[in-house]
Amino acid sequence: MQLPHTADAIQAAPGITVRQVAPSFAAEVAGVPIHGDVGEAQLDTLVDLLHRFRVLIVPEIAVTPGDLVAFSRRLGPLEIHSNIENTLRDHREVFCVGNVQRDGMKASFSTGVEQWHADSSFREVPSDVSLFYGEIVPPEGAQTMFADATAAYDALDDATKARIDGLRAVHSLETLHEWSLPFNPGRAPFSAEKRAMWPPISQDLVRTHPVTGAKSLYLCPSVISHIEGMDRAASQVLIAELMAHTDAPRFVYSHAWRRGDLVIWDNRAVLHTASLFDASRYQRLMYRTTVEGNSVGARAA
Numbered sequence: 001m002q003l004p005h006t007a008d009a010i011q012a013a014p015g016i017t018v019r020q021v022a023p024s025f026a027a028e029v030a031g032v033p034i035h036g037d038v039g040e041a042q043l044d045t046l047v048d049l050l051h052r053f054r055v056l057i058v059p060e061i062a063v064t065p066g067d068l069v070a071f072s073r074r075l076g077p078l079e080i081h082s083n084i085e086n087t088l089r090d091h092r093e094v095f096c097v098g099n100v101q102r103d104g105m106k107a108s109f110s111t112g113v114e115q116w117h118a119d120s121s122f123r124e125v126p127s128d129v130s131l132f133y134g135e136i137v138p139p140e141g142a143q144t145m146f147a148d149a150t151a152a153y154d155a156l157d158d159a160t161k162a163r164i165d166g167l168r169a170v171h172s173l174e175t176l177h178e179w180s181l182p183f184n185p186g187r188a189p190f191s192a193e194k195r196a197m198w199p200p201i202s203q204d205l206v207r208t209h210p211v212t213g214a215k216s217l218y219l220c221p222s223v224i225s226h227i228e229g230m231d232r233a234a235s236q237v238l239i240a241e242l243m244a245h246t247d248a249p250r251f252v253y254s255h256a257w258r259r260g261d262l263v264i265w266d267n268r269a270v271l272h273t274a275s276l277f278d279a280s281r282y283q284r285l286m287y288r289t290t291v292e293g294n295s296v297g298a299r300a301a
């Protein structure tokens, strides 16, 4: 499905319309009742659209955390975040992001550390898909930005592709921790227990999507400690060069949230990052569910 991003909505299946919102990817989808019983055919259509567009926006729906979990589970088993205090007491699969604290939950809040990434890259099998729901959204700021790492790979010249194909990058939660320390001065050190639980994991720098076969750039500048066979400085130069190519405006879609928006993205094909908001003036509460690795691909295979 090749649509110019100015295209009107088109019918993807009976009752389901899509409208592409960025030049190479990202589409708004209407007509899928996330809070209701999504039929198998509708789910197949949605998964197919996710593979084609990589980011799907389902605008302004009203779902409860329970609805979100039930729907997300249709895509595969869900991860439980390692920081249990950031999850909902009644729904541990829901990871909360923002500056709200209630009912024994403290949303994960960080500022100044926003960096491009795909979720759970430090897990041996990283997440396939994330779903992100705007429960409380500030009236300005706090956009979530997506970079089309698939189109960005395609646009590389052949010499660069040849230079990077086959490289392995080492992803580490400890690297992320060190990276974020200057922004969170009081933070507890990375414990021996965490180190044992989250050892560094190497991932392909150019990853191949298991369903579409498309290659994409797997860049997580604050999580990658180095590229195997390269020293840290040379690794950082290469990652920065590829990142500067990938976050060019032609590959980026920035989502300005309305309350009740649900955005679903394919971690195997895009990168994302947060932007700042004035946390002294506004509240933000986002619910994220995270589908474990291999499940969407396995389902569609």
Ligand code: OGA
Pocket: 097, 119, 130, 132, 142, 143, 144, 145, 272, 273, 274, 275, 286, 288
């Ligand atoms: C996430 C994330 C971006 C944002 O929750 O995985 O990267 O806009 N969030 O908060």
Ligand code: MN
Pocket: 117, 118, 119, 272
């Ligand atoms: Mn994320």
